[in-house]
Amino acid sequence: MKYSYHWLKELSGTKKSADALAKLLMTHAFEVEGIEKCSLVPASVIVGKVVKLERHKNADTLRVARVECGKKDTRTIVCGAPNIALEQKVAVAMPGTVLPGGVEIKEATIRGVVSKGMICSAKELGLGDDHSGILVLPEHTPVGALFGKYFGLDDSLIEVKILPDRGSDALSYQGLAREIAALDGHAPHFVKVIPKIAKVPSYNRCPKIKVTYKNGCRRYMGMLFSDISVGESPLWLKIKLLLSGLRPINSVVDVTNYLMLLTGQPMHAFDADTLHGGVTVRPAKKKEKLMLLNGVTYILSPDDMVIADEKRALALAGIMGGSTSSVTEKTKNVFLEIAHFHGPTIRRTRTRHALLTDASYRFERNLDPHRVKEVAREAALLMTTINAGKMMGMRDVYPKEQKEWKITLSLQRIEDVLGEKVPLFEAVQYLALLGLGVKKVSGKNALDVTVPTRRPDLMDEWDLIEEIGRMRGYEKIKACPPFLPLVAGEENQSKRFERFLKETLVASGFDEVMTYSFYGEKEYSLARLPKERHCELENPMSPEQRFLRLSLLPGLLRKTRDNLRYFDALDCFEYESVFSRGAKKGSIEEKKKLSLVTVLPKKNKEQSPFFVLKGKIQSLRALLDISDISFVLPEEQSEKSAIQDMLHPTRRALLVIEGDVVGMIGELHPFVAQGFGLDSRVAVAELDYEKLFAHRLKEAFYVPLQKFPYALRDLSLTFPASFRKRVTVAIVEKFLLDVGAPLLRRVELFDIYEHDDEKSMAFHLSFGAADRTIMSEEMDRAFDAIVMEAKERFEARLRL
C-alpha cells in the first residue's frame, strides 16, 4: 500500500523525513518498496484573491477580474465561471502551467482583453469532477502561497509492503502511524483526538439487524442518517483520497473510503430509501442473482454471504455493494454498515467470483471486531458534519465480544530464541510502546502481556519475541557459533551416487541439460507416449504445458533439435523427475530418471548410433560399479517400458540387471524422429535412477590375479540362413562359455557380418587354468568340442 508521508506524519507525530522514515520501517518493521515524490498540482498554481470584478465589454458571459497573486502581482484574468465573486480566494494557474489534464495555460487575448493566467475549477486541478464553477478556497488561505504546497499536494508516497500477518492492523494510516510512533518511542498523535460518541436518539429509526450467517459475521453495526446532502467532498478530504490513489466520487462514498484508509475498516453506505424492512446478514440462496456496483450480475451459492432486506439481496457482504441500493446524488437517507466479516468466508467468495476489492482484501485478513465501534464514532462525526446528516439511530449486533488475551512470556525464552539476553526493562518498554499491556509476574522471570484485539498476529511467546527482536533491532544480535557435539552428518548415499553418476557422465563427454517438467499434447503424441498415464495440471501456464512429463525424452529431443542448428553431433543427458498416474486412483508416481541422447556426426556413416550409445552405457556401468547389464529384446520380457513405442521396433533393447529391467535403449522410431525434426543419427536411452542405485556394487572384493598364462585361439563360425535370425551374439557367447567350461575363460567378439543370408561371427578365445599352464592338447580337445557342439546345435560350420 502507498502511504502519504504528510498524513502519516500528522497521525504519528514523527519528525523524521520521508527517507529516514522509510529506513526506520525497513530496519524494524516492514519492507519499503519505494518512495516517490508526488505533486498533484504544478508549483505554478498560486493562491490569489479577487480584488476587482467587472463585466467583459465584448462578452456577456465573461467577466474580467483583477486578482492579487502576491505583494507586487495583481493581474487581469478573464473568467467565465458563474460563481466568481469579489474577495474570493482562488487558485490561479500562471501562464506556462501545464494542468493535470495536459492543458497548457498561456497568456491570451480574449475578445480584446489580455488575460494573464486562469482561475481554475476543481476539475481543472484534477481535484474532482466539479466543473460548474471555479474552486473557491477557504477565506484564511494566504495570498501568494503555492497552492500545492499549502494544501499538502506535494508529498512523498511511501510504498510499504504489508504482509498477511499485519493486514489486520497495518493496512491503515492509523495502524502504520501507531507503528511509527512506537519506533520513535512515543504514543501516536491521533489517539489524543478521539471524537465523542454520537448521540443516538431515543426513537432509534435504524432498521432492525439480524445475523443468520453466524460463522461469517461476527459483528454488524448499522447507523441511519437522514437529510443527507450528497455533493462534493471538502478539499482536504479529496486530497487525502487522491494522494492514496482513490478518485473522489461523492461526499458519502468519499467518507467511507477515507475512513477505510484511516482505520483499515471497510464500510458500506446504502440508500436507506431503497431498503424494505430490516437488514439481514444471511447465506445467499442457491443460484440467487445479484447485480453489483460493477454492473455484473453474479449467481451466488449458500457459501456466499449477502446483506439483504426483506425482499432481496442488497450487497455481497464484505466485497461489493449492489447496484440498486447504492448511494447517488439523489440519496436523502443513508444506512451505513460497519461490520466484522470472517476472513476465510470472504476469501472463498472473492476467489470464487474473482472479485478482489479493497474491502475484501482487508476483510480476508481478519480485522479487529473491537475497532468497529471506534470507527462508528468517526463515521457519525463525518456524516453529520460533511454530509449534514441527522443521526436517526444505531444498532450493534455483537453476540460474542472479542476480549483481549494474555500471554505469559518468560525471559529465558527470549534469550533462547534470540541468542542474547534482553534486559527486562527493555523488553517491557518495547511491548508497551506497541500498546500492549505488560506486567511482571511476581516471583518469576516472566511477563504477563495483554494483547489488544487489533493484533491477532500476536498469539504466543514467539510472536512477542519477534516484536521485541525487531523493535530492538536484529543488527544488535551477534553471530554466535553453536556448541554442539562433533558428529558427522548422516551420509545420503543416493545423493552421493547421483553426483558420481553426473560427474562420470560429464567426464565421458555428456552435457547436462535441464528442461521443464511439463509439456503439451503435441509432445506426448509425437513421442507416442500413452496419454492415459499422464498427470494433468489444473492451471497450466498454457495448453502447451498442461501435462507432467512421463519421460524426459520429449523435452530432450526438442532441445536436441534446437542444438543441432549449432552443433553437428552431441551427447547430452537430463536427470530429473518424471510423473505418472499410479495404479490406485489418485496416486501419483514420481521417479527420478536418467535420460541420454547421442547424435552422431553427419559424416560418421560407418557407426550405428545404437552401438555408440550402448558402448557409452557399458563403460558407464563399469565406472559406476554396477554389475553386468544385459541388453534384452523387449519381446522377451513381460514388462513394458513407457518409451517402448518411441523406439525403432527392431533397434531397441531393454536394459536388464540381474533380471530387473532398469531402462531402455534404442534408436528413435522413424516416425518419432521425423516428428521431432531429427534424422537417423540419434539414439536415446532412459534409465530408472532408483534401480541403478539399488544395483550398484556396495563392496569390492579382490580376486587373485591369474598366475599362469592363457592360451589364445580364434574361432570363426558361420551360421546358415535358417539360424540367422535366432542366433544373437549373446546366445553364442553364452553357448561358448557353457560348452568350453572349465578351460575356456574368456570370449571376445571381434568380427560379425552377414552375407548370402548367412551370418558369421569371429571370437578370440582364451583358455587357461588357475593352477597350471594348460597343454596344447587340452586346448585342442576343448576347441574341437565347441566346434562339434556348434555344428550340432546351430548347424554352424567352422570358417578357416
Next chain:
Amino acid sequence: MLQKRIIDIETEAKQALTIIKTLPQLEEWEVTYLGRKSALNEILKNLKNLTTEEKRIVGPLGNAVKQRLFQSLATAREAFMEQSIDWDAQAIDVTAPGVFCRDGHLHPITRLTYEIEDIFSSLGFSLADGPEVESEWYNFDALNVPADHPARDMQDTFWLASSESKQKTRNKKQERYLLRTQTSAVQVRYMETHKPPFRIIIPGRIFRNEATDVSHEHTFHQFECLMVDEPGKVSVATFKYIAETFFSSFFGKKVNVRLRPSFFPFTEPSFEFDISCVLCGASGCPVCKQSGWLEIGGAGMVHQKVFEAAGYKRGQYQGFAWGFGLTRLAMMKYKITDIRLLMSGDLRFIRQF
C-alpha cells in the same frame, strides 16, 4: 705421489675426451680410462695395500675422479646421440589441433549445488530430498498456511487437476496435489522420520505459476537449510553465524549478514536476509543499487505449529530454517543476465560452465 698420479690421470682423460670425434672412439676412451684395467682402477684396487693415512686421502679422491669421469662420459655420449638424429625431419606443428575428445559440462545449477553441498557437509549438515509433486498438506497446511489464508497468495501455485487428487486425508477432505512452491515442503516430511538434533540442507526444483521473462521463471531452484535442537542450542545468533560462515566460504571473503523483519507463516520470528555486497565490499555499486547489500532470501525460527504438524511437542524444540534461490545465486555468481537461459537446454550456454 699417488694423489698427483690420480690428478694427472683426470687431466689426461679430459684432454683425450676433447679430441674424440666418433662413438667408437668414445667407447675406446671408456676402456682406457674407466675400464677394469685402467690406471685409475688399478690404483683403487690396490688401496688395501696402503697405510691407513694414505687410504684416507687416496680413496675418496680416486672415487671422486672416477665419478667425474663417468659424468663426462655420459655428457659426451648424450651429445653424440643428439647429433645422430635429424630432429628437423621429425618436426610437427604443435599449434595444430589436438585429437578430438569431447568434454561434457555440468549444468551451472548442478555445479553450484555441489559447491554449496560441500560447504554445508563440512559443517556437518546432511542432504535431504522430497518429491516435486507434493500434497497440499506438506506444502501449505503443515507449514502453517491453512486453506483460505491470504498467505497462500504469497506464492502462485500450479495445482494438479482435481481428478488427480487423493480422496481421503487427515482432515477428511479431498487432498489436492500441487507442484511444490518451496523446498520447505520437505521440512515436515523429514521431521516425521527424524528426531532432533539434526541439521539438513534440501536443494531442489520448485515451481511458481508466473509468466516468464528476463528475470522470472516458473521453474527454478531453491536451497533450504534446517537446523533443529533443544531450546537454547539453536537461536537467531546461531543462524547468523551459520549464514555468515556459509557465505564467507562460498564467496571466499568475509561476508556480513543483515536481518530485516518479515513474515513467513512457517517461521516466527521471520526475516529477510541480506548479505554485504561481495562486489563492492558494501561500499555501494550498481549491482547492489548503491545500498551495499544484496537481498538473498528468507529465514526464521521454525514456527512451533510446524513442529506440532510433525508430531513434536510445542516448545520442546527450536531451530532455524532458511531458504534462498539457487537460481538467483547462480545468476549472481556467473553474471547470467537472462534467467531463461538456465532452462533453455542451449548447449552454447551449458558448455561455458
